[in-house]
Amino acid sequence: MRNYLTAALLGAAAVLPTLGARAQAHLETGGQQPMPAAEWVDQATGHKVQRLTPLDGGNGSFYFHNNPFLKTVAGQDEMVFYHTDEQGQQLRLLNLQTRQVRPLTGYYKRIVGEIVGRRSHEVYYQVENQVYAINADTRKNRKVYAFPSDFPGSISTLNADETLLAGSLGGAEAREIFKKYPAKSDFFNRIYDAKVQHILFTINTKTGKREEIYQENTWLGHVQFSPTDPDLLMYCHEGPWGKVDRIWHISIKTHATKLMHQRTVDGEIAGHEFFSPDGKTIWFDLQQPRSVTFYLAGAPVAGGPERRYQLQRNEWSIHYNISPDQTLFAGDGGDPGQVAKATDGQWIYLFRPAGDQFQAEKLVSMAHHGYKLEPNVHFSPDGKWVIFRANFEGKEQVYAVEIAKAAS
Structure with a gap:
């Protein structure tokens, strides 16, 4: 990990009008x-x-269903976002009241994960196979988990009591299709048609224990925990929306699954679901x-x-x-x-x-x-x-x- 940017480096660029200022x-x-x-x-x-x-570079907000916000100890609102420049990529924090920007992580070649723990103020992220949690208040960084070479998974969501991370992993054939056909227009139907085994898994945020909770020979993705029920995980059957009953949820405790919307019209599609x-x-x-x-x-x-x-x-x-x-x-x-x-x-x-x-x-x-x-x-x-x-x-x-x- 490279050194953090200093506050002085960010100070001049971060002084912007407040949210209450009048437009010019x-x-x-x-x-x-x-x-x-x-x-x-x-x-x-x-x-x-x-x-x-x-x-001062490229700056990106989170995917629409991933919460980027947390409260500071002073009760102000901060937003986590991605920053990219010639040094690489890092996560930063923007105070929505003062408009001050400060670095959260160091620089890496690429960061994924983008998960904010509202209670703990820990922000979870992944670099290659390593999963970390960094505290937004103290900037204390800890290693949560390392995916082994035979299970190259990625995290995508945190449950309501912040005890479990979750994600999905496709089999070797699916990973090879992604590698060979990186454009969505090229891989999308191929992954669906392959009917490759996919696995839903959880990782304990304290112990790092990984548990595989569900598997199916179809493309599984868009994994989201309920914001209020720590036992409830939503996932979808990925692929052409007109061919799949897409929206499901599963109980972490019982592993029971439930379809949330049944298609009833020829050519009907449903997707981009969120809680x-x-x-x-x-x-x-x-x-x-x-x-x-x-x-x-x-x-x-x-x-x-x-x-x-x-x-x-x-x-x-x-x-x-x-x-x-x-x-x-x-x-x-x-x-x-x-x-x-x-x-x-x-x-x-x-x-x-x-x-x-x-x-x-x-x-x-x-x-x-x-x-x-x-x-x-x-x-x-x-x-x-x-x-x-x-x-x-x-x-x-x-x-x-x-x-x-x-x-x-």
Whole structure:
């Protein structure tokens, strides 16, 4: 591990306007590279946009269902993010109140994992076969586990009481397909068609004991623990969504599995599932059939009828998310090459439930963003901002858009 960056190195770049500061100008988002300031009002929507990360390299936020937030000992909100520059990659922390950036890990060639323990303030990450936990308050780093050469797994989620990590591993044939065909368009159907054995496993965060809890000769992935029930693990059957009953959960104690959504329409697809903050609902993109009618649907974990909110084609999003108080939703839109084939879908959206529909509001124009980088929306912990990543300034950076309209 290389030495940490000093606070002095980061200080000049980290001093940005606070979340309460007024925007200086109404501008076309991404109309200039870089934008002339770190804060502006999107001229197409009237909402304030702020760049949260300094322009000192590439900076990326977490995948949409992975929590990046924790509370400091002083009660402030921090966000963990990825930073990449000529030295390599590291995890950093951004204080959402003071806007100060500080390094969390040292530099590595590549980091994966991105798991934040809200209770312990330990951030779990993986470098090659080594799994570490670093404390966000003390920066004490500890080794949790080393995957053996015959089990090259990777971690993806932490349970609610922070006693177990979990992940999935495909067999040797699946790993060879990934190696030979690195592009998703090339490996996706091959992995599905191969019907290779996949394993779900857990790792004890204190003892490092690994347990294999489930296996099946199909592609398993998108592994997520419930945010409230430490015994409940969600996973999916990966592959072409129209061919799989995708969304499942399993009990860590009993290993009993349950299908969460049964397809009923020819050509129906469901996926990009995520838990509600209270753990009572699994939300997912539902299309009945594919590319025709669009919903965000919620399946109760305890069973019962689903809730469905219909969207228009242009409002469909690659990923959705839900606010901390569960009253609002957000989406990251999509370009015409996505499944919805939307002609005007390149927006960060806010969705307000209204009966069985969503009332959509455009927050940020993403016309200058390249959607090969998925924006992956998150609500800020106070529910007042939608945080996303984008490349409309050239390199990947992390931004926030205020839900309230900017003062004119």
